Amino acid sequence: MQNKQRIKSRLERSAVKYCYQIGIPWHQLPSLYWNKRDFAKITGRRRKRKGTLGACSYWHNAILVDLDQRNPPNTTETLVHELTHLRWQHLKHGPKFEDRIKEIMKGVTYPKREREDEKPYYRIKLFEMIKGE
Ligand SMILES: [Zn+2]
Numbered sequence: 001m002q003n004k005q006r007i008k009s010r011l012e013r014s015a016v017k018y019c020y021q022i023g024i025p026w027h028q029l030p031s032l033y034w035n036k037r038d039f040a041k042i043t044g045r046r047r048k049r050k051g052t053l054g055a056c057s058y059w060h061n062a063i064l065v066d067l068d069q070r071n072p073p074n075t076t077e078t079l080v081h082e083l084t085h086l087r088w089q090h091l092k093h094g095p096k097f098e099d100r101i102k103e104i105m106k107g108v109t110y111p112k113r114e115r116e117d118e119k120p121y122y123r124i125k126l127f128e129m130i131k132g133e
Pocket of ligand 1: 081085093
């Protein structure tokens with residue numbers, strides 16, 4: 001339990017650091033969730049298969065790093081993986097995605113996230129909300 005709290009604090013600090021490094025503005029820092037149940041409460045997303053270590057919801061600006069896993073492997077890498085989804089929403093899993101994660105963990109910096117980096121879905125939803133639909 002003590003250990004879990006330590007991991008959470010460390011990941012919270014890391015998230016702020018990495019967001020700054022990869023250009024996610026401070027007022028758009030994602031909310032972090034530590035288990036699938038809490039993440040599902042916010043996102044309405046049903047729990048995924050057992051092996052899932054993390055998840056990301058653009059619309060809720062929320063990230064899951066599942067600490068309920070027995071021996072969570074590399075939680076920092078899971079966090080960076082999900083932040084990469086959030087920062088480059090069009091980038092799909094693959095070698096380029098993996099390279100990006102490695103670069104981030106090495107300390108490479110990136111410009112601020114732009115509208116073009118976001119999924120149009122996000123904008124459509126926002127537009128619908130503004131229109132009150
Ligand atoms: Zn992924």
